[in-house]
Each structure stands twice: as structure tokens, then as C-alpha cells.
Amino acid sequence: MQRPTYGQSPPLHHPVPQHVSTVPQLRSPPPPTAQPQSHGYDGSPYPQQQQQAPQGGNMFGQYGNFMNDPAAQIASQFGQTAFRQGQDYLEKNVNRFVNVSALKHYFNVTNSYVINKLFLVLFPWRHKPWTRRQASGAGAGGQEAWLYLPPRDDINSPDMYIPVMSIVTYVFLRTLIAGLQGEFQPELFGYIATKAIVVVALEILGLRVGCYLLSISNESQLLDLMAYSGYKFVGMIVTIAISEIFNWGKGTGGWVGWTLFIYTFLANSLFLMRSLKYVLLPENNNDSRGPMQTMHPLDSRAKRSQRTQFLFAYSYIVQALFMWILCRP
Template identity: 35%
Template sequence: MSYHPGYGGSGSKHRARVPMVPQNPDAPQLFDDTSSAYGQQQAGYPAPGIDMGFNQIFADPVANVAMAYGTNIASQGKDIVHKEIHRFVSVDRLKFFFAVDTTYVLKKLALLLFPYVHQNWEVHYHRDVPLPPRQDVNAPDLYIPSMAFITYILLAGMALGLQKRFSPEVLGMCASTAFVWVVIEVLALLLGLYLATVQSELSTFDLLAYCGYKYVGMILAVTSGLVFGSNGYYIALAWASCSLMYFMVRSLRMKILPSMVQEGLGRPSGRTQMYVTLAAAAFQPLILYWLTVQLVH
């Protein structure tokens, strides 16, 4: 076969094809072939260092023991917390003071505002256990004081708004002042009962309930002041104060003064118990006036 004179020559632009030389199997390789190893790794188990899966951790016996030990410690801590809570605040006892219904609430409000027509003031018992409030109108409760406190705060906000004096700081001050005064009153009663060595069935919740009933009178006084002005405020304040004093004396008489019948009023202990009761009742109008007068004027 004849070729063009310029093909494959020295001045040709085309290069001659280089024949492929077969690779010697015995010659050393410059790089290792890792493609087969990658395929084997995907087909088999994962590489070391990444096999700490969630199931494998909890399948470890040591991890199971540690987990059981931690659960036991958490359970013991929970029991200790519940024990300390029940030591200071009995949840079952607290539920007793909120065992009310609509009939009880209406009767109790009528008793607080018109205590003069009530005859029987004794707290009823069943197998030496006092009946819950929904079964005995004379039993103290914490539902009415709690709801009356919230209503008082809302009413105070409305009164301050009508007088162009509303602000979150002033409303917070009213709420904290009303709450602190009740706490101070309860602590003062506990101290007075302790110093007078009075053997009574009153608990802290009982005193908190009796002292919290004043919010009902405060609501009446503020509402009357907003509707009828200063004259209506003072009339309602006087009525609420007298009603609350009468209610406190008659309610606390059976619990603070249980031994006056046996000891007599002439003995020092009987007179001290009577003074504690009268002081608790006489202190109510002062708090009513202090916590409501700034909302009306």
C-alpha cells in the first residue's frame, strides 16, 4: 500500500500511533486499588468506631445496670421531695378546703354578709373527722378567699383605670400588699395562740381561710364606692366590717375558746384566749379600710 509523501514524515502534523504494550503483572503498582475494599465494607459490618448504635448501647449489660441504678436514684429522690412537701403542705388537707359546690358558695357568701341571722355555728363531724365545706356551711374553705382575692385584684385594676391611675406597677403593688397583710395576720394569730398556750383545732389553713374572708367585704366596699361614691363606700365598709367581726368572733369561739366553759372567763388563760379572739376580730376593719380607701378616693 502506498502512502502520501507527507504522511508520517518529519513535517507531518499527524503522529504515528504508539502500540500498546501489555502490562507486566510482576511490575510494582504505584497506587493501591481500594475499590474492592470499599465494596466489602459496605457489604459487611461497619468499620470500628461507628458501631455504637442506640440499641447496642442499651444491649450492654453494664449500661442496663447503670440505667436501673439511675432510675432507682430518681425514684428515691422523688419520694424524698414528696415527703418534704407533705411535711409542710398536706395535699390531701388542701383538697379538703376546696371541696365546695355552688350551694355552699351561695350560703357562705350570705353568711359572710348577713351573719346575724345564723344560729348554729358549730362545725359538724363524722367519726371525729370534720365534714367537708360542701356538707357544712360552718366549715372554713379556701375557695372563696382565693376567688375573692382574684376578683379584688381585677376590681382594683378597673378602679385605677377609671381614675386614670392604672399601671402594672400600681396593680402589682395592690396585689402584693393585700397578700402580705393576710400573711402577717396569720403569723400574728399563730404567735398569739402560741404565747397564750391555746389548745385549739385551728391549723394554718383554717387561719388563712378565716383571714381571707375579708376580701368579700373589700369587694363590697370598693363596688359600692365606684357606684355610689364616698357615701356608699363608707356605708358598705361599716356593714362589711361589722359583719366580718361578728363572723370571726362566732366562728373562732368554738375553736379558740374550747376550754373557757370549764376554766371560766375569770381565769388568766380564759381571759387571754378571749383577748386573742377579740383582737383578731377588731383588726379586720383596719385592714379593710387600708386596702380599699386608695381605690375609691
């Protein structure tokens, strides 16, 4: 039996691993799912993050290439041109019936104006003065002209915001009351809104006919009359809401409802008598500064008396009839 040489150890007592180079591979092997997507291994311990970065870059690169595509730029220019042409066409056709630039004047309001105006409509007894304020501005041909201030700068100026919101509130209030009484139907929205719009349309038509017969012409007459015809809904909303809260009758039923109806009717009538005076009873017909002009500069005493009677009939008789119709359940 031969003695073992120097450097050899018994194989059964002290085994020594023969493949030392395979041990570092057990520390951080790459994920199996990332191997099919990898394009190579550069020795970094985060191969998966290195693969996601090129993907994101490719995505933004494709998006940038799409925006730089000549076909996409042509389509974008074509869309912008079509939008401008459509906007111009709409403005030209709408301006045939409604002056959009003049209509913006009636929606130029503030929160303080709305609160003060509501208080004025409901409590007009001690308000003074009622004259609308004017300011100088550039008129036709570049000449100096005197124009009425917008509602936000003048409490006596008519606006469209309160009438429009009052009509919408009136429709929803009447529908809500019908629902609380178990009488709600989807058709109520259309029925109540149609009745309100028809009443306002008839009122404006009557005013226009009266102004034509009395030879009254105003540059902003139609929009002013539309605004004033909607203020009655403020009083009707108060009347209907308080009557239903106290549960004394429906609409204007009961002595509480009738008391509120009479008060809001008188307040609205006085408000219209004072406010429409500058339209139906102009004081300075020869004053070229103001926007109010009449067909006959020198009104006779008989013509002024007719206008006063027409204003009284509209403010009291017509308003009483229409407010009673709208307050009925």
C-alpha cells in the same frame, strides 16, 4: 389494467384503519405523574389508589416498628421512672411545709356551699347554729376518732376556695378601677397583690403568737386561721365595687362608701367572733373525740377571759385596721 380481486376496496374511497389494537389505549391512559411511582400494571383501572395504599401501610408499619424498638421501650420506662421519682421527691419536700392531704379538705366545696357561704359572710346576723359538725372516722393507730366534716357538708366549716378567689378578684378589681381612672400601670398588679399578701401574713402571724401565748393548740389551727383571714376580702370587694358604680368617691370615699365599709366590717367581725369561738374558746377541753386540744385541759376563768379579749380585739380592732388599709385607693 387489471380488475381488483374480491376482498379489496379502492384505497382512495373507503380507507380502513390498519392498527385497530391502538384504539383501546386512548380510553383510560394512566396519569403521567403516577408512572414514575408505579411498580407495575395489574390491569386495574385505578393504579394511583393502589400505589397510595402501600405507602400508608409502610408508614404505619414504620410507626409500629418504632414502638416495638427495644431502645424506645427502654427510653419510655426510664421516663416513667424519672417522673415517679420526681413526683415522690416533690411530695416529700412540699409536705415538710404544707400538708397536701389536709389542704385538699379545704377545697372540697360545691356551688351551693359557695353561694350559701358568701351569703353567710355578708349577712351573719340571724345564722344559727355556729357549731361545726363532726363525724366519726379512722384515726391514728386505727382507732375511732371524731373529725370535722368538709366544707361541702358543713356550712360552718372554713374553706380555702372563697378566700383565694376573693384575693384574686380584689387584685383585678383594684387594677380595673385604676385603669378606668386612667392611672393603670403594669406594676399595680404586683403592688396590690403584695399588699394583700403582706396583710394576711401579718394577721396570721399575730394570731399564731396570740394562740401560743394563750396556750392554744389545734391540729388544723394554721389552715383554719388562713381560711378565716381571707373572708374579709368578700366585704371589701362589695364595698369597692358598689362605691365605684355610684361614683361617690374613691375606695371608701363618700357617705355611700363609708356606709358600706362599716356594714361589711361589722358583718365580718361578727362572723369571725362566732366562727373562731371553737378555736379560741373551746368548750369541751376534756372531750377526746374532737380534734381540738389545749395544753391545759382545765382552763381557769382568767385564761378564758384573756382569750375572749383576744378574740374581740382580733375580730374588731385588727379587722378594722386591715380592712381600712386594703380599701384605700
